[in-house]
């Protein structure tokens with residue numbers, strides 16, 4: 051099978067490293083060919099702290115995926131996250147080319163200008179994505195897709211996703227030391243959104259919240275475009291750590307208690323059961339009330355959602371989230387999470403599972419834990435407006451060549467036009 055038809059997503063998370071090998075099937079879905087999963091031991095809060103351990107985890111996950119798919123893993127689309135990543139909105143204005151009709155090349159110039167506006171802000175950082183938000187052609191405002199429209203000037207805004215050079219380099223080094231080639235890099239909340247969101251949700255206004263082990267990622271979409279994103283340094287491992295402190299036990303025992311008995315908030319059903327806590331290294335077992343366990347969990351989960359609420363308020367778009375919130379990541383599997391989130395955020399909430407996946411082993415990624423990695427693979431098939439590298443590229447190579455096909459993107463969303471479709475043409479020039 052030619053590897054150019056294959057997409058590889060690599061999610062190097064705080065608790066697990068995950069690789070998927072997929073191809074696009076005739077219906078535009080992602081046909082899952084193989085998946086690899088390994089415990090991650092070299093990261094803290096989505097940032098590499100131990101190169102060799104990270105490399106070992108990547109190798110183990112890749113070996114699994116190669117065995118299951120019988121495909122040698124080629125260039126990967128690797129996820130980037132961590133609190134060092136942040137977003138800046140940049141406005142730009144250009145003159146439309148001599149034909150008087152907005153062309154793809156005009157849009158490219160617009161993106162380059164938006165990018166140039168912030169290039170010299172901070173030498174420690176590099177640009178990961180430049181994402182168009184909306185355009186104004188002469189006096190026509192809020193245009194989702196300006197191509198082909200007549201006018202003399204075009205202005206608009208773009209969201210620039212920026213990350214710390216050294217931390218991005220660490221990810222690249224680990225991937226390369228594991229024997230892989232970095233084909234492209236994607237900010238993880240963008241990937242999670244791609245896997246779980248419907249286009250109409252993106253148009254209506256929605257926030258994706260990925261509660262991982264070490265970080266909680268927030269991505270806010272409006273009018274089909276990403277408008278804001280942030281990474282919060284509190285997540286599901288902090289819940290486990292709080293249990294360990296409260297119960298006075300090891301992290302591993304606390305994790306087992308969370309998985310077996312955890313609930314996100316103290317409801318009527320908590321009761322006054324006593325849970326048996328395994329004795330550690332020959333110590334006697336002890337008892338801890340389920341109610342106390344739930345109180346510990348609720349306090350931390352509330353804090354996470356309050357921080358998400360702060361991010362939404364700061365974005366200025368809180369009141370525009372008519373399609374509510376979607377929660378992904380392992381933290382979303384804690385029973386009661388959607389209800390608690392809905393209470394704190396005041397939004398309709400659902401848990402996000404990867405959509406548009408086909409193939410006999412698709413069930414193996416049918417979990418919010420795999421939203422990021424499936425989005426990373428799906429993004430490889432997004433159509434760039436052209437292969438032209440951005441002026442003064444910050445060292446991130448262009449994405450792998452997309453499969454030339456008229457098939458629908460793997461999102462499984464509705465067809466409508468607008469900026470969501472436009473994004474499928476405009477690769478946010480890495």
Ligand SMILES: Nc1ncnc2c1ncn2[C@@H]1O[C@H](COP(=O)(O)OP(=O)(O)OP(=O)(O)O)[C@@H](O)[C@H]1O
Pocket residue numbers: 062063064065066067090095096131261262263264265266285286287290305308309312378379380381382383384385419
């Ligand atoms: N069934 C479950 N119930 C409750 N919590 C769960 C469940 N499964 C996983 N988790 C929690 O989810 C977290 C891991 O989530 P995930 O795999 O999304 O993290 P990650 O991608 O490795 O980390 P990050 O995105 O922060 O780098 C752990 O804290 C784990 O305890």
Ligand SMILES: [Mg+2]
Pocket residue numbers: 063064260262263379422
């Ligand atoms: Mg993650």
